[in-house]
Amino acid sequence: MTRCYPFRLAVVAALAIAVLASTAQAVQVTDDQGTTLSLPKSPQRIVSLLPSLTETVCALGQCQRLVGVDRYSNFPESVKKLPQVGGGMDPNIEAIVALHPDVVLAALSSRSATRLVALGIPVFALEPKTHADVQRAITKLAQLLEVNDGQKLWREIDAGVTAAAQSIPPKVRGTRIYFEVNRGPFGAGEASFIGETLTRLGVKNILPAKLGPFPQINPELVVRENPDLIMVGQANLEGMEQRPGWSNIRAIREHHVCVFSSDQSDVLVRPGPRLADSARIMAQCLSDKAPPAKGVAP
Amino acid sequence: MNTTRTGWLLALAALVCAAFVLLGLCIGSAGFENTVGSLWGVHTGDMERAMARQIVWDIRLPRTIGALAAGALLGLAGALAQGLFRNPLADPYLLGSASGASLGVALALASMSSLGAGMVGGSMMSEGGVAVSVFSGSVWVRLGLTGAAFAGAVLAVMLTLSLARGVQHTLRLLLAGVIVGVVLGAVTSLVLLFSPDSLQAMQSFLLGSTSFIGWTSCLLMAAVWLVCVVAAWTLARVLDGLSLGEATAQSLGLHIGPLRAALVAVLALATGTAVAQTGLIAFVGLAAPHLVRALVKVPHRQLMWLASAMGAVLLGGADLLARWLIAPQELPVGVLTAVLGGLYLLWLMHRGGGALGGRTA
Numbered sequence: 293m294t295r296c297y298p299f300r301l302a303v304v305a306a307l308a309i310a311v312l313a314s315t316a317q318a319v320q321v322t323d324d325q326g327t328t329l330s331l332p333k334s335p336q337r338i339v340s341l342l343p344s345l346t347e348t349v350c351a352l353g354q355c356q357r358l359v360g361v362d363r364y365s366n367f368p369e370s371v372k373k374l375p376q377v378g379g380g381m382d383p384n385i386e387a388i389v390a391l392h393p394d395v396v397l398a399a400l401s402s403r404s405a406t407r408l409v410a411l412g413i414p415v416f417a418l419e420p421k422t423h424a425d426v427q428r429a430i431t432k433l434a435q436l437l438e439v440n441d442g443q444k445l446w447r448e449i450d451a452g453v454t455a456a457a458q459s460i461p462p463k464v465r466g467t468r469i470y471f472e473v474n475r476g477p478f479g480a481g482e483a484s485f486i487g488e489t490l491t492r493l494g495v496k497n498i499l500p501a502k503l504g505p506f507p508q509i510n511p512e513l514v515v516r517e518n519p520d521l522i523m524v525g526q527a528n529l530e531g532m533e534q535r536p537g538w539s540n541i542r543a544i545r546e547h548h549v550c551v552f553s554s555d556q557s558d559v560l561v562r563p564g565p566r567l568a569d570s571a572r573i574m575a576q577c578l579s580d581k582a583p584p585a586k587g588v589a590p
Numbered sequence: 591m592n593t594t595r596t597g598w599l600l601a602l603a604a605l606v607c608a609a610f611v612l613l614g615l616c617i618g619s620a621g622f623e624n625t626v627g628s629l630w631g632v633h634t635g636d637m638e639r640a641m642a643r644q645i646v647w648d649i650r651l652p653r654t655i656g657a658l659a660a661g662a663l664l665g666l667a668g669a670l671a672q673g674l675f676r677n678p679l680a681d682p683y684l685l686g687s688a689s690g691a692s693l694g695v696a697l698a699l700a701s702m703s704s705l706g707a708g709m710v711g712g713s714m715m716s717e718g719g720v721a722v723s724v725f726s727g728s729v730w731v732r733l734g735l736t737g738a739a740f741a742g743a744v745l746a747v748m749l750t751l752s753l754a755r756g757v758q759h760t761l762r763l764l765l766a767g768v769i770v771g772v773v774l775g776a777v778t779s780l781v782l783l784f785s786p787d788s789l790q791a792m793q794s795f796l797l798g799s800t801s802f803i804g805w806t807s808c809l810l811m812a813a814v815w816l817v818c819v820v821a822a823w824t825l826a827r828v829l830d831g832l833s834l835g836e837a838t839a840q841s842l843g844l845h846i847g848p849l850r851a852a853l854v855a856v857l858a859l860a861t862g863t864a865v866a867q868t869g870l871i872a873f874v875g876l877a878a879p880h881l882v883r884a885l886v887k888v889p890h891r892q893l894m895w896l897a898s899a900m901g902a903v904l905l906g907g908a909d910l911l912a913r914w915l916i917a918p919q920e921l922p923v924g925v926l927t928a929v930l931g932g933l934y935l936l937w938l939m940h941r942g943g944g945a946l947g948g949r950t951a
Contacts, residue, residue, distance in 0.1 A: 475735075510917060511801050511802060512618045512619040512913075512918075515649065528702075530734065535802055536648050536805070540644060
């Protein structure tokens, strides 16, 4: 037995060198949950369970690495052909496993993560909620996918938002906006990514940041704040004028209401690489519908 | 003796309600404020006064009175349900009206947010929870949310009645109601799964909300309550008879069948109206009759009025707190009714010992 010892030592040393060499090439990225993911190489087969992460992967030019998406991912067009593995909240674990992904991209809130990890599938959890989160998600995904375009992509998005802001006529600046997210009524406050975009566009949100990103408000507040313009999706428009007191709100009385189609709202509600598109949609609405600011001659 | 006590209690409830209305004028998106001052004050401009007037008369007043009316409807319906089923755990939603209304609202929301592309389109809740889409011409959309809720409630009660083959057998009616509730609830969940945009709006319906009550719905609820309470008051004798057992009731010469059918209709109308205007407000219907019974022992004729008054006080108070506590944000009113009613009921049980031991009438 003893005579084998030098040989064993050599094998162990060789293994150690091999391991060291491979970690040198391995990908190591920490996700939003604080879990550090170490993969032998950049993942080639990816399942995404969040539409904004699907869009980010594609915006980084790596759409071809996606092998499955959740049922709500519908952009870009090519992801519609991919196998659907349920929704972010109710993913089909079996279908995901069957796709042999190298990594699954999911929201922090996704229930599937523990189960997938137990089954030996690495999960990379990201929760984009603000502009800064979007930038971070892009950076981290770029590291994970080993592409260099992360910073460039964010600079383009950022420039797009700035360009959208510059396209707005000066008289519209300072318009007071109410963005209705849902008929709770939940509104988009200054602290939300929608609110952040509105701030960049130079308009005033009637819901201050201290109320949180998407507060459920007393509808009386909107009457009292009397916004100049209301942004709302087609689905929530119905019955808005009939709410008590709402017909006297300036925006409704003078028809300064932007109604977004379903495709437009997909862009608006996703904190992903289409932030610049969303800024353009809102800028267009402002140019078309906003009344001249108070005290300024039309 | 009890009649005098009933009178006093009703007077007290009326006083509390009046106080709530006055408070309700002053509580809103700015918390508590002296609106009376800005309404008639000399220091305020015309614009400001017009705004104050609109907020007080068009928003706060109908909302406050509407909450009282909805509470009265639920309290009345609760007393009816507990009397009809001779079960202290019965609540107004027992005949399936709640789950029917939920399904109606879920269908309306889903058709509002679904495009021709079908159920796959749409956005993700966890991404900001925005529901925005193109109209489809569905019948649920045309009904509007209130109409859809009412239609759903009525259809569900009719389904329950047909499954139970009429109102003759209390137990069968109870079972059919529970089954309809569970099945329609499952269908609602299914609809929502495929229309995640609607989840948040749906949740605010499930928790109940008094924030959109205008004069129309306020007057509608008040009128329906008046009709229902008078009908229940005239028919309530059969409930006293029933509490002695069906055979005894029959031997007293009561025509149980038609009377019970009429009471079920009143129950369904009261519940359906309240649910359609305010969503599923928890616990008022269950707790109000119990709270009354803890205070006074009365026959059903008087219970109908007292339970209405108690429901009104409960929901009125919850509505005030809902808009006051974290203004300008709102708490879901149903959460408050459950907490308030539940705590009070617990306290009564703790204090009263046997008074709430489960006697039903």
